[in-house]
Amino acid sequence: MGIAAAFNRTMRRELRRHAAWLPLVSPFAPGDYGFFESGVFRRIGNVRDFGISYRTQTGSEARLNFKTQRGVSVSFTVEGQGQVPELPAGQMGASIEYKLDKARSFMLKAPVIASESISDIAATGLALRDHLGGRWRRRYKLVTEVLTARDATVFGSNTSGSVITVRGKADALQRFHMAKTTADVELTWTGSLSLEVVGAEGPCGLALARFGRSGVPAFEAARATGGLAMLEPELVSDDDPDDDF
Numbered sequence: 001m002g003i004a005a006a007f008n009r010t011m012r013r014e015l016r017r018h019a020a021w022l023p024l025v026s027p028f029a030p031g032d033y034g035f036f037e038s039g040v041f042r043r044i045g046n047v048r049d050f051g052i053s054y055r056t057q058t059g060s061e062a063r064l065n066f067k068t069q070r071g072v073s074v075s076f077t078v079e080g081q082g083q084v085p086e087l088p089a090g091q092m093g094a095s096i097e098y099k100l101d102k103a104r105s106f107m108l109k110a111p112v113i114a115s116e117s118i119s120d121i122a123a124t125g126l127a128l129r130d131h132l133g134g135r136w137r138r139r140y141k142l143v144t145e146v147l148t149a150r151d152a153t154v155f156g157s158n159t160s161g162s163v164i165t166v167r168g169k170a171d172a173l174q175r176f177h178m179a180k181t182t183a184d185v186e187l188t189w190t191g192s193l194s195l196e197v198v199g200a201e202g203p204c205g206l207a208l209a210r211f212g213r214s215g216v217p218a219f220e221a222a223r224a225t226g227g228l229a230m231l232e233p234e235l236v237s238d239d240d241p242d243d244d245f
Contacts, residue, residue, distance in 0.1 A: 003158045003194040005039025006104040010068055017147060017205035023108075023154050023195075024202035030056050030118045032143040041141065041206060047124070050131055054124045059115035064108060064149060064204075065179035067098070071105030074098055074177075078170065087170050087177070094170040096177055098155070099163045106156035106195070107164070108204065109179040110149035117145035117207065125211045136211070145207035151182050152204065154197045155189070162191030 008019040020028050021040040031054055034044040047054070076084050079093040087094055098107055118124055121144050128136050155164050166176055168185035175181045182199055189196070 002038065003104075003156060006158060007106055007156055007195065008040050010104065010106055011205060014069060015066065015205060017145075018208055020146070020203035020206050022197075023204045024149060024152055024197045024200040026203065028143060028146050028203040028206060030054075030116055030143055030146055031124075033140050034143075035137075035139045035141065041143075041208065043143075044140075047128060047142065050128075052124065052127045052131055054127075055119045056116055057119040059117070061112050061114050063179050064110040064113040064147075064152075066109070067107040068102070068105040071100065071102040072098055072107055073101050076173075087174050089171060089174070091169045091171060094168070094173050096166045096173055097163055098166070099161075100155070100157045100191070101160055103158055103160050104156075105160070106154070108149075108152065108154045109176070109182070110152035110204070111179055111181050112150040113152075113204070114148050114150075115145055116148070118142075121209055125209075128211065138210070141208040141210050143206050144209045146203050147205035148202060149204045150201045152197070152200055152202075153182055153187070154195060154200075154204070155193060156195035157192060158194045159192050162189060162193050164189045164193075 004019070004021050007023070008021065011017050011019045018041055020026060026043075028043060029046060031046045031048055032043050033047055034042045036042065075097045076087050077095045077097070078084050078088065087096070100107075124142070155162075165188050166173060166185050167188075168176070172184040176185050187198060
């Protein structure tokens with residue numbers, strides 16, 4: 001499995017969002033549409049290109065401090081003291097080591113993460129039906145929410161054993177570890193990192209919806225018929241297809 005598909009599956013399993021690939025780099029917006037290819041969402045365009053309008057809303061800002069469960073180990077070292085169970089407050093020199101113990105392990109830290117989403121998903125689906133009819137393919141997914149991270153750092157590897165070392169004053173390292181800021185620290189790493197983005201701003205997560213033939217979100221149609229909810233993001237399973245073909 002490639003690093004992109006692995007990151008998407010990790011996001012779906014642990015954060016219940018799809019990955020915006022390449023994280024913090026590729027542009028995404030609510031109203032974008034596309035399909036899955038090689039395990040990640042591929043954007044084709046935006047439904048506003050068809051003259052369809054929709055309303056958006058913003059959520060409260062939050063902090064994101066995420067690492068793969070059981071895949072990343074952390075250790076702290078203070079100058080003159082050696083390894084310690086936790087970082088003390090103060091201006092002494094120190095370091096944090098994040099070891100990616102397993103293949104397909106990831107770490108994402110963002111002092112600020114903001115949400116923008118479509119507030120009228122069902123109405124947007126009905127507009128797609130009325131405007132496009134059969135031209136809207138069933139494999140298409142609609143981006144209903146975009147999570148944008150600021151001053152974020154992302155690391156990931158398709159192999160085990162990579163180590164990210166963060167050095168600085170203990171106070172600054174505490175702030176970094178808690179994803180409060182990435183300022184005043186120095187990052188280095190050893191091993192084979194497959195994903196490395198430092199101090200960037202951009203999309204990191206997506207919520208997606210697919211629509212039934214009626215034009216309403218598939219989860220609404222499923223609810224009416226007693227079927228399973230189909231609004232994405234959904235829980236990942238090992239046999240999920242990597243492509244919408």
